[in-house]
Amino acid sequence: MPDTEAPEAAAKLVCRSVWKFFGPDAERLGKAADAGTLRSDQLAGATAVAAVRDVSLSIREGECFVIMGLSGSGKSTLVRCMSRLVEPSAGEILFDGENLLAASDRRMIEIRRRHMGMVFQNFALLPHLTVLGNVAFPLEVQGVARARREARAMEMIGLVGLSGREHFFPRELSGGQQQRVGIARSLAVEPDLWFLDEPFSALDPLIRREMQDEFMRLQSVLKKTIVFITHDFDEAIRLGDRIAIMKDGAVVQVGTPEEIVLAPATDYVSEFTRNVTRAKVVKVAALSSPADGTTGGDTVGEVSDRATIAEAAPLFGQAGTRLLVKDRDGSIVGVLERERVSAMMMQG
Known part of the structure; x- marks a missing residue:
């Protein structure tokens, strides 16, 4: 599946249709892949192994x-x-726009x-x-x-x-x-x-x-x-x-x-x-609400926006109902409500 989520203009490293073959037919198959003429029946009947198959990625x-x-x-x-x-064997790899191949x-x-x-x-x-x-x-x-x-x-x-x-x-x-x-x-x-x-x-x-x-x-x-x-x-x-x-x-x-x-x-x-x-995967940022500019008496602490819901849940303690959410730079970017965390934890 090609990666279409990261615009190449904003990418540090870009792979376009990268292939790597090992074996006797590697050179022939690589040329066909570069020319865009490689067929599935050629792969099925080849003695070479396709260790990397038509990979396209953009890394931000x-x-x-x-x-x-x-x-x-x-x-x-x-x-x-x-x-x-x-x-x-085939494809393009761009690093800061430079074609490494x-x-x-x-x-x-x-x-x-x-x-x-x-x-x-x-x-x-x-x-x-x-x-x-x-x-x-x-x-x-x-x-x-x-x-x-x-x-x-x-x-x-x-x-x-x-x-x-x-x-x-x-x-x-x-x-x-x-x-x-x-x-x-x-x-x-x-x-x-x-x-x-x-x-x-x-x-x-x-x-x-x-x-x-x-x-x-x-x-x-x-x-x-x-x-x-x-x-x-x-x-x-x-x-x-x-x-x-x-x-x-x-x-x-x-x-x-x-x-x-x-x-x-x-x-x-x-x-x-x-x-x-799910609570071990979903990040705090996905469940937080916009910050209202105040801490409030029911705010019991703070949590990174990259922490998971499972990591954030114990921070509420017995009485608190919300946590301040901070980004990598330490800026407040949202508020995490106890009620929303509880609902996510109940989903298993």
Whole structure:
């Protein structure tokens, strides 16, 4: 299903009819796809595998765009195509309006080094370097002077909550701390586009939840354009502004978490969402009323417009009837009424 919700003019990254084939027929099928002459019977009879099938997406500046699907759905291959770590067989990929498929190898190295950050499931830390050395390493590759790169690295180490551990080696850190180093390293180059490929899936559940909280905190501060891959639907609806669900290499639905849960486009998407509690998905912003400019005696607190209804419900306590709703900048944008929350919770 093409993504028609994000105007390309406002998009940071755009994919147009992207295909990726693997196997003996890959080149022939790629040429047919680029020419617009690829037929379904050609795919059915080919020895090549279509790992990515005719994907069109527009990812907005500053949003966390989650790509999810089961193992083998093509999500990791698609993200590697976006950065040309894997060469697409057909289509177009535009980054800030520049066609990456027309870029030279030298230009792509420059774009990855200076404009893209990447975090993978495997932390890939350099074992002989300290936390400081690992975080500063991408800047060293860029030729940044030592004093400047170490100052930037220390700033990022503090941002991810590892101050005091800058001289530790990776073996001296826990799994969650190692992942924080990987995140700090990817942020050191101040990327315009941040790719995260199942970064928390190897962590224990409690550490994973902690890292999700940390990720949400970082995004509230940095407001990066993020492409986040996961196979965990709970993680997708917690972190994503919009979600693309993939199956067999194709995108079957794109939408907000609320849209995915409340209006699944296919039976496959319905299976993903069948056991999801609505209150855990619907955001406060969707249920809030316009602010009237006063706090009122029955206002018991405040809540982020990105929090879910399930997260907001306990904040009412015993007597309060409404919460002030604030956006990422801390501005009051609405009021959440207890009555509306109760009605949503009753729906299960």
